[in-house]
Amino acid sequence: MAKIVVIGGTGLIGSKVVSKLIAHGHEAIAASPNTGVNTITGEGVAEVLDGAHTVVDVSNSPSFAPDDVMEFFTTSTTTLLRAEAAAGVKHHVALTIVGTNRPQSIPYFAAKVAQEKLVRESGIGYSLVHATQFFEFIGSIADISTDGDTVTLPGGLVQPIAAEDVATAVARTAAGSPQGDIEIAGPEAFGLDEFIRRGLAFRKDPRRVVRDDSAPYYGAQIEERTLVPVEGAQIFETRLEDWLPLNPPRK
Template sequence: MRVVIIGGTGLIGTKVAAILRREGHDVLQASPATGVNTLTGEGLSDALTGAEVVVDLANSPSFEPSAVLSFFEQSTSNLIKAEKAATVPHHVALSIVGIERSPGNGYFPGKVAQEAVVKAGGVPYTIIRSTQFMEFMSGIIDGATDGQTVHASPGAFQPIAADDVAAFVSEAATSAPLNGTIEIAGPEKKPMSDFLAGYLAATHDARTVVVDKEARYFGSLVDEQSLVPLGPAKLGKFDVKTWFRQRTQSAA
């Protein structure tokens, strides 16, 4: 199977490409660095020639809300148009759990717009909504730090390892399109503050977590429903301790 991965040189794209190649698939890791730009349309036609599935993992280069919205609307529209021209039979898009439940998050409206373009685009599709990646916990901590104190929400959190995300994306890419959405998450759900405190302890970081109901997660308050699946979801195999141990061993 010929698979084109848009955003194929990023964290998830690299892992998906490795999985699919091990399974014997022909994989193109497309990105602006390789001459494929979904925002301008450059290189799309050639890249999609003969593609049997396109996996969209593209990300906005800016996190300013209007720029994010513009990127996902334009990038996804260009990609779907090129897929229709190339008669690509399956579009897989990676999205985020709860994007309609956190109105203060400036990034999420762009993902809502992306999903809308995919659903209306006329190409058979599968949308995968994922919870936050474990790999981003350090960034969440840094963004919530004031001096030596980390203000963390007690709201529900269910992070997933990038390896699990890649496995689920690869599975979807080699399956029939659902014309629907699946959700994926890590195997553990507990307060965000607990996860962040555990991460600090595991990394021997001296910062202290303070549980703060008013703490924001990229602009939004976190409750018991905003960032976790509310219905059936596929759960990854890596809990945080296993993920951290594997990560530490890989870095040694």
């Protein structure tokens, strides 16, 4: 079977992708700074890509400051694509976000747009997997939007997805031929405030969630449909009410 290198392969999504690929008989290699592969410095990149058919990039910036995120994704992606060209890699799969192609001013999204542009213009066959917000980020979204005992969020729609389903989609894509841009999402759309309200209520979190459509989401204003998929997206089955009992807050 083809050799598939997973950049960010020891993280939340990457570790699941590696496991799924191995379970289906693929040679999947987890690559990250923890394993001696650093796409910022270039350390170990050429070596791990030797003989690889496909590269999956699910890495993420360690800092979400706007300049740091832009620097991470442009530097990392440029390093990877150059090494892939030299190694004869045939398929580059990158995990990105639903909404990067909609009007928005979210700095993190701008960095992902820059990453996508580099991938599209690389000349290497590619698949860009645009995912909606993960269920796993209920706690962190609440935390960045909390003042005292109140969480203030806009009511823009989200159609969140379980990380397990994201990993399934990424692994399937990596095992196949380049598809260009695809979108994946969970089965239900909520207002962002309602999504977090349900999650906190289930976890008996005492914070109160208030809707304010002028409130920021990761530092920026969003439109009602910025974060939901368009027609033709792959819809996965895991529902929030089924996911919550099996997933206590992440530490």
